[in-house]
Each structure stands twice: as C-alpha cells, then as structure tokens.
Amino acid sequence: MNFISKAAKKSPWIYRINAGSCNGCDVELATTACIPRYDIERLGCQYCGSPRHADIILITGPITVGVKDKLLRVYEQVPDPKVTVAVGICPISGGVFRESYAIAGPLDQFVPVDVNIAGCPPRPQAIIEGLAMAIDIWASRA
Amino acid sequence: MIGEFFRILFAVLVFPGGLFAIALGLLLKGVERRLVARLQRRIGAPLLQPFYDLVKLMGKITFVPDLADTNVFLMTPLIGVASMSLAMAMLPIAGVYAPSPMLGDLLVLFYVISLPALSLMLAGSASGSPFGAIGFSREMALMLAYEGPILLVIVSVALHVGAASGRGPMFSLAEIVQYQIRHGPLILDWRMVPAALAYAAFIPANLGMPPFDIAEAETELLEGPLLEYTGASLGLLKLASAIKTVAIAGLGVALFFPNGPGGVLGVVAFAAKCLVIVGCLSVLKAAVGRMRIDQAVVFYLRWPVLFGVLSLAMVAIHV
Numbered sequence: 001m002n003f004i005s006k007a008a009k010k011s012p013w014i015y016r017i018n019a020g021s022c023n024g025c026d027v028e029l030a031t032t033a034c035i036p037r038y039d040i041e042r043l044g045c046q047y048c049g050s051p052r053h054a055d056i057i058l059i060t061g062p063i064t065v066g067v068k069d070k071l072l073r074v075y076e077q078v079p080d081p082k083v084t085v086a087v088g089i090c091p092i093s094g095g096v097f098r099e100s101y102a103i104a105g106p107l108d109q110f111v112p113v114d115v116n117i118a119g120c121p122p123r124p125q126a127i128i129e130g131l132a133m134a135i136d137i138w139a140s141r142a
Numbered sequence: 143m144i145g146e147f148f149r150i151l152f153a154v155l156v157f158p159g160g161l162f163a164i165a166l167g168l169l170l171k172g173v174e175r176r177l178v179a180r181l182q183r184r185i186g187a188p189l190l191q192p193f194y195d196l197v198k199l200m201g202k203i204t205f206v207p208d209l210a211d212t213n214v215f216l217m218t219p220l221i222g223v224a225s226m227s228l229a230m231a232m233l234p235i236a237g238v239y240a241p242s243p244m245l246g247d248l249l250v251l252f253y254v255i256s257l258p259a260l261s262l263m264l265a266g267s268a269s270g271s272p273f274g275a276i277g278f279s280r281e282m283a284l285m286l287a288y289e290g291p292i293l294l295v296i297v298s299v300a301l302h303v304g305a306a307s308g309r310g311p312m313f314s315l316a317e318i319v320q321y322q323i324r325h326g327p328l329i330l331d332w333r334m335v336p337a338a339l340a341y342a343a344f345i346p347a348n349l350g351m352p353p354f355d356i357a358e359a360e361t362e363l364l365e366g367p368l369l370e371y372t373g374a375s376l377g378l379l380k381l382a383s384a385i386k387t388v389a390i391a392g393l394g395v396a397l398f399f400p401n402g403p404g405g406v407l408g409v410v411a412f413a414a415k416c417l418v419i420v421g422c423l424s425v426l427k428a429a430v431g432r433m434r435i436d437q438a439v440v441f442y443l444r445w446p447v448l449f450g451v452l453s454l455a456m457v458a459i460h461v
C-alpha cells in the first residue's frame with residue numbers, strides 16, 4: 001500500500017444522490033452522519049456538497065425514468081478513482097417499486113456498483129458496515 | 143544582497159512561511175474540526191485529518207469544467223498559497239524571526255492578505271458555475287465591508303506606536319513588535335482595546351468561518367467558489383485557507399500581543415497563541431448559525447467601524 005492510498009483510506013469523502021428514493025434511506029443516511037451516536041466523521045468521512053469533491057457515492061432510490069440521465073451526468077462529474085454504494089433495496093432490485101412503468105433501474109445496469117447495502121431502509125449500523133467495506137475498496141483503488 | 147535574497151527565500155519557503163506555516167495551519171484546522179466535534183458531543187475526525195485530506199486530494203485527477211477559463215481556473219489556487227506564504231514571511235515572531243525590511247511594511251501586508259480572497263473570487267467567476275458566481279459576489283460584498291475597519295485598526299496601531307516613540311505613523315511591523323516588547327503588549331493599553339475587538343471581528347470573516355462563512359456556505363452554495371475544483375487544485379485551495387488561518391491569527395498576535403520567549407520556546411508560544419484564537423473560533427463555529435450577506439455587511443459597517451474609529455480618535459487626541 002503506497003503513501004497516497006494510506007492517506008486516502010483515512011479521508012473518504014462521501015456524496016449522496018437521491019435517485020427517486022422515498023426519503024427513508026436518505027433520513028437514515030443523514031442520521032448516520034449527523035447524530036453523535038453514529039458519528040462517521042471519526043472515520044474521516046465528510047459529506048460534500050459537490051460531486052467533484054467526492055470519493056464514495058451513495059445512491060438511494062430505484063432510479064426513476066426521469067432521474068436516470070441526471071444520475072449518469074452527476075456520476076460522470078465525480079473524479080476517478082471512485083466507489084459506488086447502493087443504499088437500500090430500491091437501487092439493488094427496485095424494492096417496493098419493482099416492475100413499475102416509471103422505474104429504469106436496477107442501478108447495476110448503468111454504473112458499476114461496488115457495495116450493496118440491503119434493507120428498506122437499512123439500519124445505520126448496516127450503513128456504517130457498508131461504508132467500511134466501501135472504504136477498503138476505495139483505498140485499494142486510490 | 144545575495145544573502146538577503148536567500149534569507150527571504152528561506153523565510154517564504156521554510157520558516158515561518160512555507161513548510162512551517164503549512165504544518166501549523168493544517169494542525170490548527172485539525173484542532174478546529176476536533177474541537178467542534180467534541181462540542182457537539184461527537185468523537186470527531188483525527189487531529190491529522192487535514193493532512194490525510196490533502197494527500198488524498200493530490201492523488202485524484204483534476205477536471206476543468208467546459209465553461210471555465212482554463213488558465214485562470216488552474217492559476218488561482220497557486221496565487222492563494224503563494225501570497226499566504228509571502229504574508230507569513232512578512233510577519234515577525236517576537237524573539238524568533240524578524241522579516242527583512244525589503245519585504246515591505248504593514249500596508250503591503252494588508253494588500254497581500256487580501257489576495258486569497260481575490261483569488262477565491264477569481265476562482266468563483268472563472269469556474270463558470272452559477273454557485274461560484276454567487277459566491278464571488280458575496281465574497282466581494284463581504285470584503286468591501288471588512289477591509290475598511292481593518293485599515294482603521296492598522297492605522298490606529300501605527301499612529302499609537304509612532305506617537306509613543308516620538309515619530310510619525312509607524313507602519314513597520316518589526317518596529318511595532320519591538321515597541322511592544324519594550325513597553326508591554328498593546329492589548330493591555332485601554333486605547334487599543336476597541337481596535338483589538340475590531341480585529342477579532344475581522345478574523346472570522348476573512349477566514350470564512352461561521353457566522354460569516356457566507357461566500358462558501360456549504361449548505362446553500364455547496365462551497366461556492368470551490369464547487370468546481372477537484373483533486374490537486376482543490377487541495378491547494380484548502381492549503382491556502384490553512385496557511386491563511388496562521389497568517390491572520392499571526393497578524394493579530396503581532397499587532398496586539400507578540401510578547402514571548404526567544405528561540406524554540408518562542409515558536410511554541412506563537413503556536414499556542416494561534417491555538418487560542420482558533421479555539422475561540424471553533425467555539426463560535428459550534429455555537430452560531432450563518433448570517434445573511436446583508437446582515438453581515440451591516441454588522442461590519444457598524445461595530446468594527448465604530449470600534450476602529452473609537453481607537454483612532456483616542457490615539458489622535460492623545461497625540
């Protein structure tokens with residue numbers, strides 16, 4: 001492991017994209033990051049406002065037809081190396097919205113997904129575990 | 143002449159500019175993050191987090207947006223870092239370092255210190271992003287509001303020191319520090335207390351800290367001018383803001399409380415004073431929200447100007 005990837009392992013900046021989520025997963029993500037109990041800043045994580053600063057992309061929601069192009073455009077804006085995490089059952093299989101005419105997903109048809117975090121919505125503990133896996137993958141790429 | 147040149151080069155690149163300022167600045171940023179987290183009852187990032195962030199950013203690729211002006215876009219982060227290293231080389235540290243007179247006086251320093259804000263404004267407008275443009279206009283409005291009071295502070299300090307040593311206005315920072323070592327720090331002089339308060343109000347606005355982080359407002363402008371930056375150039379912008387923390391705190395220390403032991407202990411004392419200032423800023427950051435731009439401008443045109451004029455008037459009458 002070289003010098004940069006050692007540092008990168010301690011500084012994964014995360015960016016979340018809502019691709020038609022019911023907001024349940026987003027609330028759990030916000031909880032994971034913002035309340036003292038699950039404070040993920042101790043892992044060096046930091047939510048960034050701009051996709052251009054991001055290392056790990058968290059995608060929630062079932063990829064609706066309307067949001068698909070925007071999702072791919074934002075995904076392109078994230079500089080390499082990057083890691084993609086699907087949060088919730090929606091981006092993995094469509095979840096409760098599967099087989100709907102309004103859904104373009106699942107996510108792995110469009111972008112390479114590295115980690116799936118199942119649940120509807122997943123618990124913060126599960127999100128943290130998924131993030132830890134994503135951080136390992138990110139460090140091996142950086 | 144050549145020796146002088148190398149002395150200045152050393153000051154800009156190694157101590158107290160360059161390496162020393164980078165190390166101290168990043169450490170101060172780490173302390174600030176940790177302290178804010180502790181005040182919010184979180185564990186918070188490790189102390190060395192800003193170093194990790196910086197190294198990581200150096201390893202990422204750099205995008206230039208389609209709408210951006212490539213040269214300006216890539217040059218501006220360098221202007222920020224270079225001007226702040228220069229500013230550090232112009233700051234005396236009592237008993238440790240006296241800047242070469244060739245580097246210029248307090249007024250030159252005043253302009254050098256406003257360069258990073260200018261580079262941020264250029265960055266915002268060159269990035270071609272609407273958020274950057276809003277950040278640019280806010281930064282400009284804020285700068286116009288806080289530059290006035292800081293000039294009042296500088297002039298009153300210069301007048302005071304000049305009058306007390308029987309000469310005209312004294313704009314040499316080294317002389318101001320010498321004066322304070324002989325006669326005690328200026329912050330203990332009641333005529334200078336309003337000026338010190340005005341300077342204290344100026345610090346958070348210049349550093350883009352709450353409640354005056356209006357230009358980079360993460361939650362509404364997504365970091366404004368920094369929005370389009372990636373990889374190494376973003377790292378340089380973060381680096382410039384870290385050195386700026388040291389430079390602005392260091393200027394406050396030099397103007398109002400430079401006294402301290404010589405040698406290595408003097409460096410430690412300087413770092414400790416910066417740490418105290420950053421600690422106060424962190425408490426402020428954890429305690430308050432963000433002002434609107436109009437509120438901030440009115441605030442700066444009211445209180446710091448009032449305090450600055452008060453100090454200036456008292457100094458002028460005593461002459």
Ligand code: SF4
Pocket residue numbers: 020021022023024025026060061062087088089090091095096119120121122
């Ligand atoms: S996985 Fe469940 S909670 Fe999450 S976005 Fe889908 S429906 Fe909502």
